[in-house]
Amino acid sequence: MRILAIGPRVYLGDIYLALMREGHAVRVHAEDSPEERAFDGLIETVPDWRQELDWVGRDGIVLFERADRGGIADALRRDGYRVIGGSVFGDRLENDRAFGQAVLQRLGLPVASNRAFDSPAEALAWLAQAPGRQVLKFDDSRLPTFVGEHPAGLDVAFMLRRAGPGRVLLQERLDGVEIGVGAYFDGRQFLRPVCIDFEHKRFFPGEMGEMTGEMGTLASYEGGERLFEATLGRVASLLAEAGHVGYVNLNLMVDERGPLPLEFTCRFGNPGFAVLAAMQRDGWGDLFHRMAQGSFQGFETVPGWSVAVVLTVPPFPAVDHQATPADDVPIFYREPPDSEALGHYHPVDVRRDPEGQLMVRRRSGHAMIVTGTGMTVQDAQAAAQARARNVIAPELRWRTDIGERFLNGEGDRLRALGWIG
Secondary structure, eight states: OEEEEEESSOTTHHHHHHHHHTTOEEEEEEOSOGGGOTTBTTSOBOSOGGGGHHHHTTTSEEEEOSTTOHHHHHHHHHTTOOEESOOHHHHHHHHOHHHHHHHHHHTTOOOOOEEEESSHHHHHHHHHHSOSOEEEEESSTTSOOEEOOSTTOHHHHHHHHHOOSSOEEEEEOOOSEEEEEEEEEESSSBOBSOEEEEEEEEEETTTEEEEEEEEEEEEESSSOHHHHHHTGGGGHHHHHHHTOEEEEEEEEEEETTEEEEEEEEOSOOTTHHHHHHTTBTTHHHHHHHHHHHOOOOBOOBOSSEEEEEEEEOTTTTSOOTTOOGGGOEEOEESSOOOTTGGGGEEEOSEEEOTTSOEEEOTTTOEEEEEEEEESSHHHHHHHHHHHHHTEEOTTOBOOSOTTHHIIIIIHHHHHHTTSOO
């Protein structure tokens, strides 16, 4: 199968390497400059993806990495190409926070109290009149969410004063169990099984420190059907009407009132793709074919749980735009993984130097994701942590408690409320 991947950078490079190992032909276009590109020396890129359309053909697959090319994706679909990774509707669900909440309300789902503002200054003025704990979100999904702690919202007010221009959303701060429910959509329906996931976004163990993109995830393809039918499953008809093809996730906060939707993700997440890959029995090529073909009911998965652990070096979670390749640091294995184990090691922002050494880009410090699976959460944790300890890099850091919240009460609470099996 031929796959043409398009993105602002080689964000999903590990998926492309996996597809190549499966025997598929992959060409990648990245919009960033070559000297900043992830997977340099590992993946060759093409300068103009439109010139590759004849190569990929209408029997191959065009993949968009980010949720901001929906108009182009829809146009290619109308022209007969098989496209995974977004639509105008899906992009808006993720990037226009207020729109996503309004869609959920129209479908009859309860949502957290929220207000959208055209600027941080407008949000700041409203917060002064209605003080309270809030979550600050940006329509630009590249900007991190800020979860307020101060009862009068003083910490959120500070973040609003330093925020740049653009639309923002203030959402009621909820106390409950945060859980995501996700599935792959094939243009007509969601493929089964659906997954549930528990993200760990704080930098330090114990949910301390700044918000990051994510430091690790616990996930399973079992036990999420009731939660799915009550929430994300209701969006299926709208996604089908839009011709959306790709992964869709709905993040929720669950308490005694039920599940309250927080936000959509309508793209392959990071480390979300890795934590799921560990449980997808037949690989990415098979899954892409099933999504693009639109005539399958589901796909084969591994039972139990998967844990993903994100490995980083400084300056993560910050970005150092002044860093050069001379600042990059090497990454090694104590025991090089064999072909079977290699699928549990997922490089992120790396390159290979002329001598063949794998290097972590110092600009981000986002080194690698490692995964482990098991019939129990504890088994999956142990497998992931063993692989994390197999990786060596200067100043390497990672969280040792991915999945502990679930074991220490979140899982029991969700089961008592009847939302997971």
